[in-house]
Amino acid sequence: MRGRIFSVEEFGIFDGDGIRTTVFLKGCPLRCSWCHSPEGQRCETEYLRSPNGCLNCGKCLDAGETAIGRRVLCEASIAACPRNLVRVCGEDVTSEELAARVLKNADILRAVGGGVTFSGGEPTMQYDFLMEMLEILEGKVHRAVETTGYIDEDRFARLLGKTDLVLYDLKLMDGTLHKKYTGVDNAVILANYRRMAKSPLRFITRVPLIPGVTDTEENLDAICAFLGENAVSYVELLPYNRLAGSKYKLCGRQYRPDFDETRTVNIDLEKFERHHIKAVRL
Amino acid sequence: MTDRVARFLEFHRKREYRSDRREVTYPKVEAGRFRQAAADFAETVKAERPVLYKDDLFGFNRSVRNVCDYNIQYELNNFTPDYGWALTNGLESVRQMLIGRREEAPSDRKEFFTGAIEHIDAVYAIADQYREYAREQGNEMLYGALCVVPRLAAADYYQALVFMKLLIYTMRASNVYHVTLGRFDQYMYPFFERSRSGGASREQLAELTQLFFISLNLDTDLYHGVQLGDNGQSMVLGGRTAVCADVYNALSDLIMDCCLELCLIDPKINLRVDHNTPRERYVKGSEMTAKGLGFPQYCNDDVVIPGLVKLGYRYEDACEYAVAACWEFIIPAEGYDIPNIVTMNFPLAVRRATVCSLPQCDTFGQFMMCVKQSVFDFFEQLKIEAAGKRAEFAKTPNPFVSLFLRGCRRSGSDITELGARYNNDGIHGLGIAPAVDALAAIKKMVFDEKEVDKVELIDALQNNFRSYDALRSALLRCPKMGNNDDETNSICDELLNFFATIVNNTPNSAGGVFRAGTGGPQDYVYMAQDVGATADGRLAGQPYPSSFSPSIGVKTDGPLSVIKSFTRFDMTQIINGGPLTLELHSNVFRNHIGVDKVADLVRAFILLKGHQLQLNSVSREKLLDAQAHPEQYPDLIVRVWGWSGYFCELDTAFRNHIIARTEYTV
Numbered sequence: 002m003r004g005r006i007f008s009v010e011e012f013g014i015f016d017g018d019g020i021r022t023t024v025f026l027k028g029c030p031l032r033c034s035w036c037h038s039p040e041g042q043r044c045e046t047e048y049l050r051s052p053n054g055c056l057n058c059g060k061c062l063d064a065g066e067t068a069i070g071r072r073v074l075c076e077a078s079i080a081a082c083p084r085n086l087v088r089v090c091g092e093d094v095t096s097e098e099l100a101a102r103v104l105k106n107a108d109i110l111r112a113v114g115g116g117v118t119f120s121g122g123e124p125t126m127q128y129d130f131l132m133e134m135l136e137i138l139e140g141k142v143h144r145a146v147e148t149t150g151y152i153d154e155d156r157f158a159r160l161l162g163k164t165d166l167v168l169y170d171l172k173l174m175d176g177t178l179h180k181k182y183t184g185v186d187n188a189v190i191l192a193n194y195r196r197m198a199k200s201p202l203r204f205i206t207r208v209p210l211i212p213g214v215t216d217t218e219e220n221l222d223a224i225c226a227f228l229g230e231n232a233v234s235y236v237e238l239l240p241y242n243r244l245a246g247s248k249y250k251l252c253g254r255q256y257r258p259d260f261d262e263t264r265t266v267n268i269d270l271e272k273f274e275r276h277h278i279k280a281v282r283l
Numbered sequence: 284m285t286d287r288v289a290r291f292l293e294f295h296r297k298r299e300y301r302s303d304r305r306e307v308t309y310p311k312v313e314a315g316r317f318r319q320a321a322a323d324f325a326e327t328v329k330a331e332r333p334v335l336y337k338d339d340l341f342g343f344n345r346s347v348r349n350v351c352d353y354n355i356q357y358e359l360n361n362f363t364p365d366y367g368w369a370l371t372n373g374l375e376s377v378r379q380m381l382i383g384r385r386e387e388a389p390s391d392r393k394e395f396f397t398g399a400i401e402h403i404d405a406v407y408a409i410a411d412q413y414r415e416y417a418r419e420q421g422n423e424m425l426y427g428a429l430c431v432v433p434r435l436a437a438a439d440y441y442q443a444l445v446f447m448k449l450l451i452y453t454m455r456a457s458n459v460y461h462v463t464l465g466r467f468d469q470y471m472y473p474f475f476e477r478s479r480s481g482g483a484s485r486e487q488l489a490e491l492t493q494l495f496f497i498s499l500n501l502d503t504d505l506y507h508g509v510q511l512g513d514n515g516q517s518m519v520l521g522g523r524t525a526v527c528a529d530v531y532n533a534l535s536d537l538i539m540d541c542c543l544e545l546c547l548i549d550p551k552i553n554l555r556v557d558h559n560t561p562r563e564r565y566v567k568g569s570e571m572t573a574k575g576l577g578f579p580q581y582c583n584d585d586v587v588i589p590g591l592v593k594l595g596y597r598y599e600d601a602c603e604y605a606v607a608a609c610w611e612f613i614i615p616a617e618g619y620d621i622p623n624i625v626t627m628n629f630p631l632a633v634r635r636a637t638v639c640s641l642p643q644c645d646t647f648g649q650f651m652m653c654v655k656q657s658v659f660d661f662f663e664q665l666k667i668e669a670a671g672k673r674a675e676f677a678k679t680p681n682p683f684v685s686l687f688l689r690g691c692r693r694s695g696s697d698i699t700e701l702g703a704r705y706n707n708d709g710i711h712g713l714g715i716a717p718a719v720d721a722l723a724a725i726k727k728m729v730f731d732e733k734e735v736d737k738v739e740l741i742d743a744l745q746n747n748f749r750s751y752d753a754l755r756s757a758l759l760r761c762p763k764m765g766n767n768d769d770e771t772n773s774i775c776d777e778l779l780n781f782f783a784t785i786v787n788n789t790p791n792s793a794g795g796v797f798r799a800g801t802g803g804p805q806d807y808v809y810m811a812q813d814v815g816a817t818a819d820g821r822l823a824g825q826p827y828p829s830s831f832s833p834s835i836g837v838k839t840d841g842p843l844s845v846i847k848s849f850t851r852f853d854m855t856q857i858i859n860g861g862p863l864t865l866e867l868h869s870n871v872f873r874n875h876i877g878v879d880k881v882a883d884l885v886r887a888f889i890l891l892k893g894h895q896l897q898l899n900s901v902s903r904e905k906l907l908d909a910q911a912h913p914e915q916y917p918d919l920i921v922r923v924w925g926w927s928g929y930f931c932e933l934d935t936a937f938r939n940h941i942i943a944r945t946e947y948t949v
Contacts, residue, residue: 011841012947014871014880020887022843083752085759105767106843112890113883282874 004130007041007090007122009102015237015283017145017166017205019115022103024134026119027091028126030151032184033172034259035211037245040252041122046091048074049251054084061087090252096130100137107142116143118168125152125160135163149183150190157193167197167204172215174223182214182259191227198231207237207283212264221269225276236273238282240266284544285486288493291338292545295497296918300336300344301504309351317394317697320681321401324457326351328409331456333416340424340491341445341498342413343452345505350456358679359698360461361515361607361623364687365616367470369450370443373435377686378403384695395682395697402683406433406453440478440488443471444495451499455506459684461515461608464550465615468520468535475534485537492541499549508608509805510937512548512928515608521564522555523584525602529559539567539579546574548920548927553606556889557584565882572881572898573872577922580610580862580897583889587612590858590894594787594798596705609925610802610830610895611709611860616689619698622709622798622859624672625665626806627782629718630827631814632657637725637744642737647730651774654722655781662710662785669708670792707795709859710786712779713803713810714827716764717834719775720819724761726770740818747816747823759820765833766840767847776852783856800859801831801894804924808936826940829924830861831895835943842867842947846888854894862895863888864922866941868948869902897922899941906930906942 005027013021028044029036036042040049050061062072064081078087094102103117110116117138124131124146131146138144145166150157161167171194172187173179179187197204208224210216228236246256273280284292294300307330314322327350334344369377378400385396414429428445437443454462478488499516506514520538521531542552554568568579582604591601591612604612611622633654640653680699685691691702728735735754743751764771786799807827815823819834828834831849839845842865849863871877881898888896899922909916913931921930921941930938 009840011843012880012884014877020843020880020883080753080756083756085756106847109843109846109887109891112887113880115883281876283876 002096002130002133003093004096004099004127004134005044005046005091005093006099007092009099011106013118016118016120016147017116017168018143019113020110021115021118021145022106022110023118023120024099024103026121026124026127026131029122029149030126030185031123031149034182034214035209035241035245037242037248038122039249039254039256040090044126046089046093047252048076048078049088049090050074050078050082050253051086051088052250053086055086056084058083096133096137099134103138104141110142114143116145116165118145118147120147123149123151125156128152128156132160132163139163150193151185152189152193154189154192154196158196161197161200161202165203167202169194169197169204169206171206171208171224171227173220174227175220178214178220182211195231198233205235205237206233207239210238210240210266210268211260212241212262212266213260216267216269221267221272225273225278228278229276234278236278236280238268238270238280240268240282284493285490287338288490288497291336291494291497294336294338295500295547300501304346304348304505306349307347309353311353315394315398317398317680317682318401319398320457320679321398321405321683323351323353324402324453324683325405325408327456328405331409331412333413335413335416335420335422335425336501338494339498340422340441340494341448342417342425343409343448344498345452345456345502348505350458352458359459359681359684361463361611361613361621362459362619363463363465363605363607363613363615364450364454364684365689366447366450366465366687368616368689369433369687370437370446370470370474373433373437374403374406375434388695392695395695398680399682399686402457406449409452410449437474438477439481440471440474440483441491443474444491447471448495448498454684455502457681457684458679459681460507463515463605463607464518465605466520466522466603467518467550468532468538469530472532472534479533489537489541492537493545496541496545496547496550500547503549508926510923510928510934511932512923513608513926514549516549516551517553517606517608517926518550519553519555519582519605520579521560522604523557523602525599527559531564539571542576543567543571543574546576546918546920548576548929551926552579553582554579555582555584558890560886560889562882562886565885566879568885569872569878569881572867572900573878575869575900575920577897577899577920577927580606580895580925581885581889582606582610582612582895583893585889586854586892586894587858590855593855594707594858595796600704606860609804609860610862610897611800612858614705616687617703618705618707619688619701619703620705620707620709620795620798621672621676622707622800623711623802623804624669624708626711626713626803626810627658627661627665628713628806628810628814629658629778630714630721630811630817630821632661633718633721634744634815634817637721637818638741641725641729641741644737647726650725650730651722651777654778658778658781659785665710666789666791666797669797673708673792701793705795706791706793707798708791708793709798709800711800711802711804711806711859711861712782712831712857713806715775715779715801715831716837717817717819717821717827719764719771719778720761720834720837721817721821722774722778723763723771724758724818724820726774727761728757744816744818748820755820758818761819763819763834763837763839765837765845765848767844767851772848772851775848779852779857787856798859799857800861801854801857802859802861802925803827803830807924808940826936826943828944829864829940832864833945835940837945839945842884843887846884846891846893850888850891850893854892858894860895862897862925863893864897864899864944866899866901866944866946868946869900869905870948872900897925899944901941901946903942903946906938910938910942
């Protein structure tokens, strides 16, 4: 089976236990306002042009295609760029090829207690491919899946039986706000979380701290209460990084966050402590 | 750190004292061949005045910028003296021994002993100046120590440190540059232990160590190297003995902690490790890397020791190895190897073969034969160059410095008379990755896919790719070393095997042998400047990577693939020295999770039998800002090629090189 990835990164150190090789699967059902990997959102293959060193010579577009009345980059643009600045984002690989790629460093990963993490985008968008990958890698290397939790409940239940670790994002507890900032409702996310918490599988909860959005007192209180209900005592916090917008230019898009990104992030470790939850800032 | 250490550190940071030194015009003294070095040093001592800064417990600081060096033709450098022997004997017993041997020596050898004795007398003169000055200043500690050393053996840790400072000062002022500190934790340990069992607390011992380390930084602006900071003060910690016992001790650990706190460029720490090294030690090393110091540099005993044995070093001696100023493996007290005598410029050798022979080759195999011929011819040239340097070197004997080599001491002969046990010559292997990349590109584009005509490629190289944009772009997309792919791996194997075969154990002009290495000091900028465009897509004059690392601008799959690529060759065959350098973004180190995982990465490198590794914690944004506003970053430290220096004190070419290296982020 073939899947579409947009990056394989070695030396993932904040993506689970030990050193991880992180596979980024393309496509995501969410459109988080703060997303720092916009190139992973669309399912389609895209061509990216690095603005650093660009001569604005136009050769890439001359070699490009016309789509909806305007010139866009295509495969031929890569060779056309004299600076080698155009690259493809979205590579179609077979599960065997991808397995060989991540396993080429399996000896290091095993030696240091690391493994492979599937991230995205939202990796479960390519559900069958993901499940096949997890199956191929079973027993060969430690497997983790990083997810938004926005996935059909039955499918999620089956996924839990196929991986060694889940990294699960909790963003906003209020459904309306969740819809506003990510584009989707959170009911299924919370339901899947409850199911996972009851299962014997190891998981790590991660909360992105977005100024004025997810780091508010109300939201953090609600998250603490929710973690408490699910008997969870460990959480990883990911404070907003001002570099989040840097990749939008690559995709020919503009970064327009609908929150004030200059505000200081509220990293309230004590709040979690009061709820007997150990919070670690990544 | 204690208040005294903090004050002394602040004093050094301001660097104001550096403007106080005088410049002196020395009289030209003519002494005999073996007495000249002592005579010059005596002149330097005469011009010097004691300088003892507030909070300074060691003195032996320079009051004069220049030393007497009229007669120097070739400076001794990059060796590790037998400090332990001097510290445990004291110079007076040595002096008496020399007087005795002079009596017995044939008339034409007497001058050698006289030279050594006169040099010791000059050491006494400067030591006595300081002793009296310390007494006048009420510095009881230094006065007390100088009543014992250097004439007598050091009785405790402090006295040994004072003795060390005097020896380093003496070597530097005797025209030895890049005199390294060697296995400090080993030869100092008996004195450290004596003080500890005598009741000194860890805090007191740490304070002495830190004050000593700060004092090592004071005069480094006068210790010339290629760049400021390239001063040779490398120190080796840990390692294993001939029976595989781990010798990392309480002093080694204290030194690591002291350096972590001080954040200075000297001493530059090298950590000897192997497959048995506990993980905590890598974690401590990574904490140091996280501070941005550019060290420790890791050396793998599992590879270095067998590699040195293959080059003819006795196993017991190989187990004692230290590093030269940067990374060349040398044997303290036994070797006067010149590990950096000449440099094999690999991309140039490949370019010559391309331009001269490519059109006549029908297969890539044939072309590789031409490349090997080119490397071979280059080596023939280098042998002549090395012999010329050895002949220069023979013109400036130094009997005093020779005493610090066991072989010279035993036979009563000078370093320049090859009195040391080992007199080998190291050949740097410069630009291995770009050379392999160029070969991989030629294989793919010219032979496998036949996309490029041979003559066209040569024309492109000779025109620096002018109006060959598309070709250059295609060459840049060819396989590059660092991704652990079969193409570059097999070419790398072939090239390095050949290099090792022709170089290793070939006799040099000093009765020793040549040693093949993977290093490239300043040459990755300077030598690359004169090399035209190369088939990897590199433009004329562009720098090579530093030592054994992926080419500049190459996007690799990541640090794991890089480690795999640079550890898979049998590095025991190519062990002159020269590390893989990894640049990690400072972001990686933002919390202890990151520090721990860098420790794992280093451990993986060692388990995979990599020979040597150095890591930089950098942030491109910060470096660019420092480039624009140097005055705001006086303390920003970077790893350059085999040493750590202050970013703002480097020449622009070296600053740019560091900025251009790939940084791995998360």
